[in-house]
Amino acid sequence: MRRASALLMALWVIAVLSIMVLSFASEAHLQTGINxxxxxxxxxxxxxxxxxxLAEVVMSDYANAPEWADGEDAAKLFEDDRWFKEKRxxxxxxxxxxxxxxxxxxxxxxxxxxxxxxxxRGLNINELTPDGDKNWRLRWEMLLKSHGIPEDYEVEAYDSxxxxxxxxxxxxxxxxxxxxxxxxxxxxxxxxxxxxxxxxNWYEEEYDDNKVDDEYKRYPRNGAIPDIKELxxxxxxxxxxxxxxxGILNPEDDPKDQIYVRGIADMFNTLGSAKVYVNDxxxxxxxxxxxxxxxxxxxxxxxxxDNIDAILGAKSEVPDYDVDExxxxxxxxxxQDLQQRVADYGGSSSIQIGAEASExxxxxxxxxxxxEIEIECESMGMSRLIRAKAYLKDKDVxxxxxxxxxxxxxxxxxx
Numbered sequence: 001m002r003r004a005s006a007l008l009m010a011l012w013v014i015a016v017l018s019i020m021v022l023s024f025a026s027e028a029h030l031q032t033g034i035n036x037x038x039x040x041x042x043x044x045x046x047x048x049x050x051x052x053x054l055a056e057v058v059m060s061d062y063a064n065a066p067e068w069a070d071g072e073d074a075a076k077l078f079e080d081d082r083w084f085k086e087k088r089x090x091x092x093x094x095x096x097x098x099x100x101x102x103x104x105x106x107x108x109x110x111x112x113x114x115x116x117x118x119x120x121r122g123l124n125i126n127e128l129t130p131d132g133d134k135n136w137r138l139r140w141e142m143l144l145k146s147h148g149i150p151e152d153y154e155v156e157a158y159d160s161x162x163x164x165x166x167x168x169x170x171x172x173x174x175x176x177x178x179x180x181x182x183x184x185x186x187x188x189x190x191x192x193x194x195x196x197x198x199x200x201n202w203y204e205e206e207y208d209d210n211k212v213d214d215e216y217k218r219y220p221r222n223g224a225i226p227d228i229k230e231l232x233x234x235x236x237x238x239x240x241x242x243x244x245x246x247g248i249l250n251p252e253d254d255p256k257d258q259i260y261v262r263g264i265a266d267m268f269n270t271l272g273s274a275k276v277y278v279n280d281x282x283x284x285x286x287x288x289x290x291x292x293x294x295x296x297x298x299x300x301x302x303x304x305x306d307n308i309d310a311i312l313g314a315k316s317e318v319p320d321y322d323v324d325e326x327x328x329x330x331x332x333x334x335x336q337d338l339q340q341r342v343a344d345y346g347g348s349s350s351i352q353i354g355a356e357a358s359e360x361x362x363x364x365x366x367x368x369x370x371x372e373i374e375i376e377c378e379s380m381g382m383s384r385l386i387r388a389k390a391y392l393k394d395k396d397v398x399x400x401x402x403x404x405x406x407x408x409x410x411x412x413x414x415x
Contacts, residue, residue: 291357
């Protein structure tokens with residue numbers, strides 16, 4: 001009996017010791033994994049810093065990149081400046097791509113860096129105001145109509161001046177309310193004889209009538225908006241959010257009478273200029289440019305569309321002067337070049353771009369230009385993604401946005 005008890009005790013001690021050994025081994029293995037993770041994480045973070053420096057090298061000196069010349073000595077240019085092609089692309093306004101670069105060519109697992117730089121798209125909404133643009137209202141109207149809002153579409157809304165419900169053109173309501181949100185005075189903006197703007201008193205009555213909690217109350221900023229999301233607080237936009245996001249404007253109506261609109265939120269940013277960078281832009285941006293659409297006949301969208309097709313299409317036809325024919329498209333050098341090439345495009349005499357368009361078109365980066373930077377780094381299966389926006393000031397790169405591993409884009413293993 002004693003021998004049996006001793007045997008059981010021995011087995012129990014052995015079992016406990018085995019569990020302890022396994023626990024220590026597991027902990028050691030886990031610690032090793034953590035150490036490897038920290039080491040690789042530090043390595044990929046250093047690659048991010050290298051990518052940032054690489055982006056700044058290209059951006060800070062792109063203006064000095066040599067112009068393309070027939071018969072140029074590319075090998076000599078490369079010897080003088082490793083990044084001359086990338087700088088030239090940026091100088092011409094083309095998207096610039098550096099890499100992927102292997103950190104150590106003799107070690108494929110050392111990690112890679114890729115940097116992309118381009119001029120940011122979108123109009124600076126803070127310049128589409130009475131103080132920022134003499135044609136601000138016209139550009140807003142063209143933008144809203146080209147996204148599907150009929151010019152004569154009316155909605156019922158509260159008129160604080162007459163303390164009653166009234167009918168307003170939705171386009172007027174949106175434009176006037178935005179102007180009142182950003183202007184410095186407290187006078188509602190009238191359009192076409194309609195008191196359709198909205199200052200602080202309108203929002204105060206609206207919140208009182210609807211019993212809105214204080215934390216959800218928003219009032220006119222009386223200055224530039226810092227974020228496009230703020231549009232959702234403004235009269236008209238808050239009542240018809242599909243104007244920003246896209247969707248059915250009047251879902252309560254009979255399906256055959258419903259109006260589908262495209263969202264306008266992605267048309268804007270809050271930095272840079274309201275000019276359109278013509279060498280890398282969208283159709284919708286060009287639709288906001290006076291001289292491309294006919295101011296005397298704003299409803300003639302077909303003619304405006306022909307003008308835009310010509311502007312976008314002519315870039316893909318080789319100009320009648322010396323260019324690098326290995327490229328897929330050739331940027332416009334200036335407004336005169338654009339007019340000439342568009343006039344020759346397709347041989348159509350109906351394509352005419354008015355001189356007033358020159359005020360709203362940008363052909364090369366300038367001191368208002370905001371650049372988008374994307375840095376991708378990979379090492380040992382671990383990735384980092386950085387998205388940033390920056391501008392140049394005295395050849396220094398100054399950041400206005402910096403986002404690390406944006407939600408939905410994270411590639412890091414285990415996430």
